[in-house]
Amino acid sequence: MYYLIALAIIFLDQLTKWLVVQYMDLGESIPIIENFLYLSSHRNSGAAWGILEGQMYFFYIITVIVVIGLIVYLQKLPKDQPWMKLALSLMLGGAIGNFIDRVLHQEVIDFINTYIFTYDFPIFNVADSALVIGVGIILVLTIMEGKKEKELS
Numbered sequence: 001m002y003y004l005i006a007l008a009i010i011f012l013d014q015l016t017k018w019l020v021v022q023y024m025d026l027g028e029s030i031p032i033i034e035n036f037l038y039l040s041s042h043r044n045s046g047a048a049w050g051i052l053e054g055q056m057y058f059f060y061i062i063t064v065i066v067v068i069g070l071i072v073y074l075q076k077l078p079k080d081q082p083w084m085k086l087a088l089s090l091m092l093g094g095a096i097g098n099f100i101d102r103v104l105h106q107e108v109i110d111f112i113n114t115y116i117f118t119y120d121f122p123i124f125n126v127a128d129s130a131l132v133i134g135v136g137i138i139l140v141l142t143i144m145e146g147k148k149e150k151e152l153s
């Protein structure tokens with residue numbers, strides 16, 4: 001069931017990237033909300049903030065490890081942890097979404113360009129959003145778990 005969430009993320013990610021490639025020129029920027037949100041067609045052959053630019057084999061290896069880890073973890077999780085399963089499914093979809101780009105184009109297509117206050121946050125995509133949301137949910141669950149244990153002890 002949670003694999004459907006991962007598939008939905010992959011489909012949404014690849015669809016949005018296809019639309020950007022189809023209807024936008026590289027470097028083109030369309031303002032959605034002035035000074036806050038723009039659609040900017042961008043490519044990144046690195047990871048976040050363009051780190052390790054061009055190290056495709058490193059990215060393939062890391063992504064395969066991440067994907068296998070997520071699948072094993074998803075299989076092992078007991079039924080009563082829906083939030084954890086959601087987080088892992090989001091990360092699985094995000095990791096595969098960027099992996100497809102890296103295998104097909106040796107770079108990742110990015111287009112969500114936000115200005116958080118004056119800081120021009122790196123341009124990202126649906127896959128990155130799913131990854132960061134998945135990481136965020138796991139962080140929240142871990143903090144909540146820690147608080148619960150403290151109350152019990």
Ligand SMILES: CCC[C@@H]1OC(=O)[C@@H](C)C[C@H](C)CCCCC(=O)CCC[C@@H](CC)/C=C/C=C(\COC)CC[C@@H](O)[C@@H](O)C[C@H](O)CNC1=O
Nearest residue numbers: 044047048049050059095098108110122123124128131135
């Ligand atoms: C989101 C992980 C990045 C994603 O990792 C992936 O694919 C994984 C599955 C495979 C990587 C090879 C391994 C993880 C590297 C970890 C990393 O990099 C530190 C991340 C910290 C993170 C806090 C959790 C910050 C967030 C940043 C950004 C996302 O903001 C929403 C900016 C995204 C833009 O720089 C955009 O150009 C990136 C481009 O799309 C390629 N994306 C990737 O490499």
